[in-house]
Structure formats: structure tokens, C-alpha cells
Amino acid sequence: MNLNSIKPKRGSVKSKKRFGRGNASGHGTFSGRGCKGQGQRKSGTVRPGFEGGQTPLIRRLPKLRGFTSPTRTEYQIVNVGDLEKFKDGDEVNILALLEKKLIKRKEFPVKILGDGKLTKKLSVKAHKVSSSAKEKIVAAGGKIL
Numbered sequence: 562m563n564l565n566s567i568k569p570k571r572g573s574v575k576s577k578k579r580f581g582r583g584n585a586s587g588h589g590t591f592s593g594r595g596c597k598g599q600g601q602r603k604s605g606t607v608r609p610g611f612e613g614g615q616t617p618l619i620r621r622l623p624k625l626r627g628f629t630s631p632t633r634t635e636y637q638i639v640n641v642g643d644l645e646k647f648k649d650g651d652e653v654n655i656l657a658l659l660e661k662k663l664i665k666r667k668e669f670p671v672k673i674l675g676d677g678k679l680t681k682k683l684s685v686k687a688h689k690v691s692s693s694a695k696e697k698i699v700a701a702g703g704k705i706l
Contacts, residue, residue: 578593580592580593634670635669636670636671636672636688636689637664637665637666637669637670637671637672638672639658639663639664639671639672639673639674639687640673640674640675640676640677640694641673641674641675641676641677641678641679641694641697641698642676642677642678642679643663643677644673644679644681644683644685645677645678645679645680645681646661646663647681647683648681649682649683650681650682650683651681651683651684652683652684652686652706653683653684653685653686653687654686654687655667655671655686655687658671670688670689671687671688671689672688672689672690672691673685673687673689673690673691673694673698674691674693674694675692675693675694675695675697679697679698679700679701679703680701681701681703682701682702682703683698683701683703684703684704684705684706685698685703685704685705685706686705686706
């Protein structure tokens with residue numbers, strides 16, 4: 562075997578499109594450049610985003626304002642009042658909250674907030690608990706794990 566005898570596999574190499582070789586080729590007359598105008602000329606290109614003189618989309622849209630942190634943590638919110646669904650002495654954790662449909666996904670962290678009243682003694686285990694929620698849980702005889 563010699564290097565000069567190596568050829569690519571049959572059908573794997575496609576010949577390039579040849580423009581301007583007569584109408585029978587399918588790429589004659591205007592050679593794929595359409596009719597008259599800037600695009601038909603040798604160096605005829607328009608810059609990206611140019612819309613023929615019409616105000617471009619990027620200028621029609623309002624300026625982006627503010628800032629969104631890429632590392633923001635999105636908590637699932639559960640209020641103390643919602644914990645009334647549990648029985649006295651229950652342990653409230655992510656799986657229990659998911660079972661009672663108080664949260665939608667177990668992958669996202671949970672934060673307990675202090676809206677509502679709590680009359681039951683519960684053991685609460687969550688990623689975060691607000692200070693007002695902590696007071697209400699402890700006042701009802703419960704604890705935070």
C-alpha cells in the first residue's frame with residue numbers, strides 16, 4: 562500500500578457546487594445570487610442585524626434594566642398556617658410536605674414562613690425557617706430540627 566494510492570470511500574466526498582457554468586447546471590445566469598442589488602455584487606454583504614433601513618429589532622426593543630443573579634436560590638414557600646394539615650406530634654420534612662401537596666418538587670429547598678396560626682405540636686425540618694415562624698412553632702410546643 563502506498564500513500565499515493567489511498568482514496569476516500571466511494572460516495573463520502575461530495576464535489577463542490579460550481580456556479581456560473583450555464584443554465585443546464587442549475588446554477589447559471591445569476592449564479593445563486595438572485596436579481597440585481599447589493600447582494601449580487603462581489604463584496605455585497607450587509608452587516609448582521611441590518612433590516613434594509615428599517616429600525617432594527619435590537620433598537621425597537623426596550624433596554625434591559627436591572628440585574629438577575631445567576632446564583633439565586635429559589636425557595637418553595639410554606640406558611641405556618643399550612644402546617645395545620647399535619648396531626649399533633651408529626652414530623653414535618655420535605656417528603657411529608659410533598660405528600661400533603663404543600664410543595665411541588667423535592668429537589669428545591671423549602672422555607673417556612675410565619676403567616677397563619679399554628680395550634681399543633683410539630684417537629685419541623687426544613688432548609689430555612691423565618692424568625693416569626695420559629696417563634697410560632699416553639700410557642701405551639703413544637704421544635705425545629
